[in-house]
Amino acid sequence: MDGREQDEAQSKYSFEDCQATADWLLSQTAVRPLVGIVCGSGLGGLADALKDQVAFNYRDIPNFPQSTVHGHAGRLVFGTLKGRPCVCMQGRFHLYEGYPIQKITMPMRIFKLLGVETVILTNAAGGLNQDYKVGDIMIIKDHLNMPGFAGNNPLAGPNDERHVYVCLFRFGVRFPCMSDAYDRELQQLAFDVGSELGFSDFLREGVYCVLGGPSFETIAECRMLHKLGADAVGMSTVHEVIVARHCGMRVFALSLITNKAVMDYDSEEKANHEEVLQTGKQRAEQLERLVSTIVTRLEHNNNFA
Ligand SMILES: O=P(O)(O)O[C@H]1O[C@H](CO)[C@@H](O)[C@H]1O
């Protein structure tokens, strides 16, 4: 995209568009969520844990994109997790679906306008770290934003300063800090909760690398990403994290290691989406317990970026 196209893309998902969507949702449900959850590939079962659900198909929500990927149901579910008001995206959007990066991250701004303080993102990812096993859950402590290196950042384009000054930092500053993107207290909380639940054997922490997809990586690419410091690779999450931090929400993210990245020319293994969904099913229950227990321990957040 050139500069003009980026400006156009950005202006299509303006503050007013996001506000209209948020207002519509708030008029349809009495739930006032403090926690926003994004379900990764095959991990949509998390939304089913919500009580007293009010659910919307993405196609019925004004200005909302549509899910096109198998394993992403395309529903926005409001409800409570052990009494805490939450909103859950049962299905997310990816760059490779052909949406502008501003559109795939728009739900984060809608979360913010709904009153969400903490965002919990999950994803399915390939394990680059040789110590990782399929089924491990990696708490994300940092990221490598490969599309960002090429200039594809969801914050590219005009930054609507009006809202920084007039609307109490609703969106955010031109140059947001990312060295504190993943909340350290929440990472510690996740380790504590994981240990209480007996999950320590498969709980890890590491660096997630986002690529554009949809093709899986070559062997040379996996080796390079590992050398660069990535522990897991996927095609999502980072763009959402950047936008969530830009507008001052606290972020916690986890990757389910659904497959081992192929690093060896002698290997017969081949990455495939069916394996990704299958591993999701196997760990679904533990992932759900981990996330819902973390949610019950969250404190109110006033951490504006
Ligand atoms: O990141 P989530 O949405 O979990 O999906 C992951 O799974 C798909 C590949 O199987 C890709 O979309 C990758 O990003």
Ligand code: HPA
């Ligand atoms: O190996 C992978 N690579 C990229 N994205 C993925 N999502 C799940 N597994 C993978």
